[in-house]
Amino acid sequence: MINLIFEGEGKVRLDKFIDEQMSELSRSQISKFIKDSEITVNNQVITKTGYKLVNGDEVSFTIPAEKPIEAIPQDIPLDIVYEDDDVLVVNKPQGMVVHPAAGHRDGTLVNAILYHSKINDDDLIRPGIVHRIDKDTSGLLMVAKNNLAKQSLMNQLKEKSNLREYVAIVHGNFKERKGIINAPLGRAKNNRKKQAIVDDGRKAVTHFEVIEQFEGYSLVKLKLETGRTHQIRVHMQYIGHPVAGDPLYGPKHTLPGNGQFLHAETLGFEHPRTHEWLEFSVDSPKIFQETVKKLRG
Structure with a gap:
């Protein structure tokens, strides 16, 4: 009680x-x-x-005990970019949650993966998952199909030896073409759903490069050196260029869409078994591409 x-x-x-x-x-x-x-x-x-x-x-x-969550296989369409006995690379659509949680017990990427592939992992909620992207962020994710692959991919994330590049439409125009944002992240004190720049937060580093500028907006490439929750979204807000369409960190007056215009475009890593370097890229969603065309016009 x-x-x-x-x-x-x-x-x-x-x-x-x-x-x-x-x-x-x-x-x-x-x-x-x-x-x-x-x-x-x-x-x-x-x-x-x-x-x-x-x-x-x-x-x-008294807080009622929640029902235990366990991911179950579901026949959900899955955009598989690469697959072998050890790893799976998928292109997650915008609007899909990565793994089950209290508010999303099914219909997630994990539910789809379990239906399409055999994953040997004792984690009943996040089998195979070594990194995540937000629900309304689209793009590439690497998935481990066994313990050897999971340990290897997690080590690469820890050592920052893999490659994760995003594209985003952000508010405003830049004076500089490139830059590095080095600002620690932690949970926001006034809103537990948000992250914020805090002095005692975890180290977070994002590299950005301006690809193209429009009236009031810019198209940028972003490279993660670390992978904190909401890192790109908070860092871009921090430097005065919030991601367009971001309901948490962006302004209300923004581009129409289905959430933030942020796409995990390129993913690279060393294969856990063969040690071959694998690198994949996927186009941004149709709404992202159409919005860029409209901004050019």
């Missing part, structure tokens, strides 16, 4: 108070707990999210 005491002047909404105190809960979870009569205030069940707390009110609840 969790017990929270509201101490403050005036009144505050019940759902807002719990959200501020319990960073591990999403707002949708809090709303559901309240509506399902899971939360009491001063031992009285409250079912209204907008209930106003006053100084001294005691809020009590």
